[in-house]
Amino acid sequence: MGMRIGYGFDSHAFKAGVPLVIGGLAIEHSEGLAGHSDGDVLLHAITDALLGAVSAGDIGTFFPPSDPRWKGAASSVFLKTALEEVATSGYRIVNIDTVLVMARPKIVPIAGELRESVAGLLGVQPGEVGIKAKTPEGLNQDHVAVAHAMVLLESLSVPEPVKKLSATADVDEVNQVVESLVEGVRDTSALGRKRPAFDADDLT
Template identity: 45%
Template sequence: MSVRIGQGYDVHAFGEGDHVMLGGVRVPHERGVLAHSDGDVVLHALCDAMLGALALGDIGVHFPPSDPRWKGADSRTFLRHCDGLLRARGWRVGNADVTVVCERPKIGPHAPAMRALIAADLGIGVDGISVKATTSERLGFTGRGEGIAALAACLLVPDGT
């Protein structure tokens, strides 16, 4: 069977606000993120992994921050668009694995909801989506609480399998 593998990475600095969007879930936090869209690092990294697997550029190519249409946009729109691009070319996500890198907020309590939303948007079983977290042991910008990052990997399989 033919498969494709993609990986993605996204980062946003913390700024004013009272929550962060992660995997489509509003997670309470003492800070928000600085971003053109809703700044959902989970979905941005996953979109980049999906696009990268088919060499379709990155999220900035499809949703440039210079375009006012995407100001404050819900990143689930980006995810569904990327899924449509894959399916139009005969592919779908077989599974995806996302790691959030931050000291806070705590990801574990919100991971099941993130997995469910991502799986629903991609039309696959929740067992095909992993969302987990790690800290950076107080090192670097995430360790100092200056921002949040996410890494994603996905396996694409032919649609219809």
């Protein structure tokens, strides 16, 4: 069975007057994270890790910050698209490990809630999600939140009848069978799927 790994990284500065959302979880704090979307640094890093694992580009490929449609958008939308790319590539998540680097708020007291939130969004068990927190000692990043994410994927086994079908059926028939095996496939063409060019100054 084939395995793939993916790595994602993101960072956002704190900003007054916006809500703080990390891992899809609203957190009570005096400042939120600046960004074109909701600034969810953790989901952005996980999204990039998933996309990278299946060589599908990155978050800016699908959701360029120059596109007004994603202004203030919930980062769960980005994550869902990455999950679709993983599914249509024939893989599933084995586990995800993440590190949040920030001076405040403290993550340890809410790590369990974060794990539950991320696991729910990914459709995996909480025990398959790692959430760790570090402080940016000596990095001069006290007003910045940084997230690192690693994901391990495994290929989905193809039933033997499908293998036999692929040897004799035409392309349309095979496509129909494959699509029937993947739940929740949606057309992502309207989201700018695999746009070749995007702004390198990614504000998402």
